[in-house]
Amino acid sequence: MKTADPELMRAMNRLSVLDAIRRHGPISRVEISERTELSTTTVSAITGSLLDDGLILTRHEGDIRNAAARGRPRVMLELNPAAARVVGAKITASRMVFVVTDFCGDVLSTLTLPIRIDRQPISVIADLIEDGVRRCVVDAELSLKDVHSVCLGLPGVIEHRTGRIRFSPILKDTNVDFATEMSARLDTPTIIESDATAITLAHHWFGKARDLEDMVLISLEQTLGLGVLHEGRLFRGAGGLSHNLGDLVLGMGPDGVVRLSSQAGEQAILADQRGDGAFAEAVKLGRGMAHAQALIKAEDSQLLTAAIRAGEAIGLSIANIVTLFAPPRVILVGTSLALGAPFLKSLGQAYALAIPPSLQGVSELVFDDSNDEFWARGAAAVALYELYESPWSTTGPAH
CATH class of the missing domain: 1.10.10.10 (Winged helix-like DNA-binding domain superfamily/Winged helix DNA-binding domain)
Structure with a gap:
């Protein structure tokens, strides 16, 4: 053996x-x-x-x-709170949110930059992130020399072990070695992580899964992400790959494979409204779902149909995930929750129909509207998690 x-x-x-x-x-x-x-x-x-x-x-x-x-x-x-400081960040198409925390994960400073980075050249995005990290560190009355690690949470398919971004909707490039780029710019070890994985750890450390060693989290944002916690540890795929739930196959249609993102992704939900000038501007500014919420309240038929379709697809997917993992709790987070009652009702009904009788009542569904700072704090928790695992000497972590 x-x-x-x-x-x-x-x-x-x-x-x-x-x-x-x-x-x-x-x-x-x-x-x-x-x-x-x-x-x-x-x-x-x-x-x-x-x-x-x-x-x-x-x-x-x-x-x-x-x-x-x-x-x-x-x-x-x-x-010892002063043993280390880390930076965590949530990077989206329309804003960047940074936090500095101490060794316990308590927040020392926060910074939000409402900057549209969608489809910018990677060098420009790296410049903006570098500036954000440095500003947030200064706001905490520290210097980068006082920071042991940085973790950047982004949407998409992330290879955690190498820091390579295989795909992200906010980047026009693929297979970007972003950890190497940012580590060199900041002269600080930098981790690249899926934003869904980051907020999964945030809920385990600080939020609605503090009492659990096993749970599943589904993020409903620009991408559909999946985070899995098993026996208190984050579960990742080969090479530390994150799970892109939007790529889940629901079946076959006239045009071929039907993936979850085509039914429940943000782009699919908002697609029919793109011609509306005000709506298009809201989407560019990262406020598409908030604008959609107002239209749903006004009973816009197209958005109601899209919200119900998305809810059904997510409900079926959750039932499949529960069938595979049987977690005690499934936490749903993200901007798509702003779709409100039509989305949540169709999700609940589809889940109830699809869950096997033998697993009814096993998993609790929890809906959470955590702000962006909480997501960024989750990225900081990923950085702390790795420091906790590292061998240390009196001068710091020995990598």
């Missing part, structure tokens, strides 16, 4: 201990051992190393100055 890689096991154990301290701290070593199912000897060795590297701090529970108190005070452990 093949044994596990010792370095990998050490990294996994280290991550497990740090995550337990992040989620439950201040926490004792005994409690860490119970929560992680690691031996007290292993926990003591890991926490000793973490203390040496300044990643965690001790806190004494009780008054150590009170000699009359019985027993010794408990030594509790918590993360």
